[in-house]
Amino acid sequence: MDKALIPDGLKRCPLPVFSLWLLVLLGIIGWGVYAGVVVLLDALNVTGLNDYFGFGFYITIDLAIIALGAGAFFSGFLYYGLSRYFPALKELHKIINLAVIVGFVCYTGALAVLLLEIGQPLRGWFGYWHANVHSMLTEVIFCISCYAIVLVIEYVPIILENRKLDAIKPLHVFGHTLHELMAIFALTGTFLSFFHQGSLGGVAGVLFARPFAYRTGFFVWPWTFFLFILSAIASGPAFTALICRAIEKVTRKKLVDDSVYELIAKIVGRLLLVYIVLKIADTLYWALVLAPEFGLKLTDFYRAPYGMWLLVTEILICGVIPAIVLNVPGARKSSTILFLAFFMDCAGIVINRFVMTIQALATPVMPFDRWEVYVPTMYEWAPGIAMLAYCALVISLSYRYLPVFPREKELNP
Amino acid sequence: MSDKAHAQSGVRYGMAIDLDKCTGCMACSVACQAENNISFRPDESNKLRSITWMEVYLLDNKKDYPDYQFTYLPRPCMHCDAPHHSPCTFVCPVNATTRDEHNGIVTHIYPRCIGCRYCIVACPYHARDFNWWDPKWPKSMEAMLSPEVSPRMRGVVEKCTFCHHRMLKARSKAYNEGSDPDQITYVPACAEACPTGAIKFGNLHDPQSEVAKLAKDPRAFRILAKLHTEPKVFYLSKYQWVHKLSDNGLGEAAH
Ligand code: SF4
Ligand code: SF4
Numbered sequence: 001m002d003k004a005l006i007p008d009g010l011k012r013c014p015l016p017v018f019s020l021w022l023l024v025l026l027g028i029i030g031w032g033v034y035a036g037v038v039v040l041l042d043a044l045n046v047t048g049l050n051d052y053f054g055f056g057f058y059i060t061i062d063l064a065i066i067a068l069g070a071g072a073f074f075s076g077f078l079y080y081g082l083s084r085y086f087p088a089l090k091e092l093h094k095i096i097n098l099a100v101i102v103g104f105v106c107y108t109g110a111l112a113v114l115l116l117e118i119g120q121p122l123r124g125w126f127g128y129w130h131a132n133v134h135s136m137l138t139e140v141i142f143c144i145s146c147y148a149i150v151l152v153i154e155y156v157p158i159i160l161e162n163r164k165l166d167a168i169k170p171l172h173v174f175g176h177t178l179h180e181l182m183a184i185f186a187l188t189g190t191f192l193s194f195f196h197q198g199s200l201g202g203v204a205g206v207l208f209a210r211p212f213a214y215r216t217g218f219f220v221w222p223w224t225f226f227l228f229i230l231s232a233i234a235s236g237p238a239f240t241a242l243i244c245r246a247i248e249k250v251t252r253k254k255l256v257d258d259s260v261y262e263l264i265a266k267i268v269g270r271l272l273l274v275y276i277v278l279k280i281a282d283t284l285y286w287a288l289v290l291a292p293e294f295g296l297k298l299t300d301f302y303r304a305p306y307g308m309w310l311l312v313t314e315i316l317i318c319g320v321i322p323a324i325v326l327n328v329p330g331a332r333k334s335s336t337i338l339f340l341a342f343f344m345d346c347a348g349i350v351i352n353r354f355v356m357t358i359q360a361l362a363t364p365v366m367p368f369d370r371w372e373v374y375v376p377t378m379y380e381w382a383p384g385i386a387m388l389a390y391c392a393l394v395i396s397l398s399y400r401y402l403p404v405f406p407r408e409k410e411l412n413p
Numbered sequence: 414m415s416d417k418a419h420a421q422s423g424v425r426y427g428m429a430i431d432l433d434k435c436t437g438c439m440a441c442s443v444a445c446q447a448e449n450n451i452s453f454r455p456d457e458s459n460k461l462r463s464i465t466w467m468e469v470y471l472l473d474n475k476k477d478y479p480d481y482q483f484t485y486l487p488r489p490c491m492h493c494d495a496p497h498h499s500p501c502t503f504v505c506p507v508n509a510t511t512r513d514e515h516n517g518i519v520t521h522i523y524p525r526c527i528g529c530r531y532c533i534v535a536c537p538y539h540a541r542d543f544n545w546w547d548p549k550w551p552k553s554m555e556a557m558l559s560p561e562v563s564p565r566m567r568g569v570v571e572k573c574t575f576c577h578h579r580m581l582k583a584r585s586k587a588y589n590e591g592s593d594p595d596q597i598t599y600v601p602a603c604a605e606a607c608p609t610g611a612i613k614f615g616n617l618h619d620p621q622s623e624v625a626k627l628a629k630d631p632r633a634f635r636i637l638a639k640l641h642t643e644p645k646v647f648y649l650s651k652y653q654w655v656h657k658l659s660d661n662g663l664g665e666a667a668h
Contacts, residue, residue, distance in 0.1 A: 044568070051533060054534040118528050119569060123526075126527050130509070132505055203531070366537065
C-alpha cells in the first residue's frame, strides 16, 4: 500500500506488520504523554523528586541520552571535518545518515523531557532573556537548543530524499543545496556540541559546596567538563553502531559493511582508553586530594543502595574492560564480543550520568545529614520510556521510507 | 573559578545563634512561617517536601545515658559570602537568585525563577525549598497573611531572606528621616521571636555590633567551613562535640 514511498529497489516488511509495530510504539508514547500532561497540570508533586533530590530521573535520562546522541556530531566531525586528512574515515559515509537521525531523536526527545523537569515550563524562555553567563545551565540551554536546530537542518535533506518528495523539483533542489552545505552545519554542530556536552559535565563539577560532584579544573571549566565531552564521543558512535546492529537484526539484512563497525570500534576504543585513564586519574585525585580537603574519605561517599559497586561497575567493568577489548584486533573480530563491548561502553556512560546526578545528591554533606534514597514514580518512568519509544518510532519511519543506508541495495541483492 | 571577590560595601548582615541558649521551642521557625507567608499542607509528614525557612535540627552526641547530650540547631539560609558568588547564586541560569553586594543578602526573585532547582542542588545546607503544590491557606488564615511579603507560586524555589522586607522598610524610614540608610539596624522575625535571645542579628562589618563580637567569640563556629562557602550565620556552643558536628572529618562525633 505504501510501496510508492519506499525507496526504489529496497525491500521492507509488509505494511500491516509495520503498522502493528507503530501501534505499540504509539501506545507507549501515549502513556508517556499522558504522564507528562499530568506533571504539567498537577505539578511535580506526582514525581519522586523532593527538596533533597532536586534533580532525578528526568535529568539523568537527559544527560544519558544526550551523551549517547553524540554520535551525530562526532561522526559528522570525523566525516566532514577530518576525512580529507584521514581518508579511512570516509567509510563513515555509510552510517552518517543513521548517526544524524539518532542524534536528532535523542536531542528532541531530551528537550521534551526537559520541559517537564522545570517547575515553571511557561518561563522556559527566561533562559535566553535573563541569561546568567556564569551558569553552566545557561551554556547548556543555549547550545542544546541551537544544536537541536542544526540537527533539524541536517535531518531535513535526509527526509527530502524520500522518493515522492524527491520527485518534487523545488524540494529536490532545496534538499540538494542543503546537502552541499552540510559540512558547514556539521562543523557548527561540532562546535556547539563540544560546548554543551562539556557544560553538562560542568553542571555537576562547578558545585563547589557538593564534595561528591565538585572538581577543580582549567580556567572556568571543571575537569568534569572535559570528561563529559570525552565520554560522550567515546560512547555516541558506539550507540549508533548498536542501533544499526539492532535494525540489522530486526530486518534480517546487512545494512553496513563490517568495515564500518571495525572503524567505529577502533575510534571508540582509543577514545574510551584515553577517557578511562583520565577518569581514573580524576577519581584518584578526587579521592586522595579533594575529598580529604573537605574532611571526607572515599568511603563516606558510598552507602547502599549507592554502594561502591557503582564505582566498580562504571569504571572497571563498563570502562576498563570494553576499552581493552575494543583495542585488541582479535577481540574486535568477533561480532558478539564487539557489540557487547559497545553495550558496556554505553552502559558505563549511563551509570556515570546517574552517579553524577543522583548519587551526588544522595550523599549527605552536613555531618548531621542523613542518606536519602530516591525512587522515581510512574510519572517519571513513563515520559522517559515514551521518549525511547519516540526514538524508535522516528528511526523506524526513517528506515522504512528513506534511503538511510547507501549500501543497503548492494549488500542485499 | 575566579577568586576575585565582588566589591563589598560596609554592610554585611549576619546572624549569631547561641545553641547553649536555644531551648528548641521553635518560636523562630513559627515566627518565620507567619512573617513570610510560608504555605503549608494539611499533611506535612513528608519533611523532604515541607517548606521551612528556619529548620530546627536535633543533634546529639551519640552516647548512652548518663553521657548523653543533645542540642537544637536552628538553620536559616546562611547567606553564603563565598568570594565571587554563593554556591546557589552562581548556578541559577536566569539570575533569579542573586546576592545583593550592598548588604550580602541572598535574594530570590520568584516571578523570574523557572523552577529548575539547580540552586537546591547547589546548596549543601538544604536551605532551599521547592513549591511542590499551589500555596493554599485555610480560609480563616487568609486575613492573617502579611501584605509585605509576596506569596510564592507553585513551581518556584524559596528560602530565608533574612526578612529583607523589614530591612527595606527600615531603609525607607531612615531615608525619609534624612539619616543614612546604611546605618540602619533591623531585626528579622526569628530573632525577634526567640524568647531566650539566642538569635542575634546585625552588621558583621560593624566591629561594635553584637553579632560581629559574637562571631569572634571562642565558642563560635560555622557549619561546613571547609567548603569555603563562607556562611554569614555563626553558631555558639561550649560543647566540643557540637563543634565537631559542624564539619566533616573533625572527630568521632561527626560520624
Ligand atoms: S545557605 Fe544555601 S541557599 Fe543560602 S546562600 Fe548558602 S548556598 Fe545559597
Ligand atoms: S530554581 Fe529558580 S532560582 Fe533556583 S536555579 Fe532554577 S531558576 Fe534559579
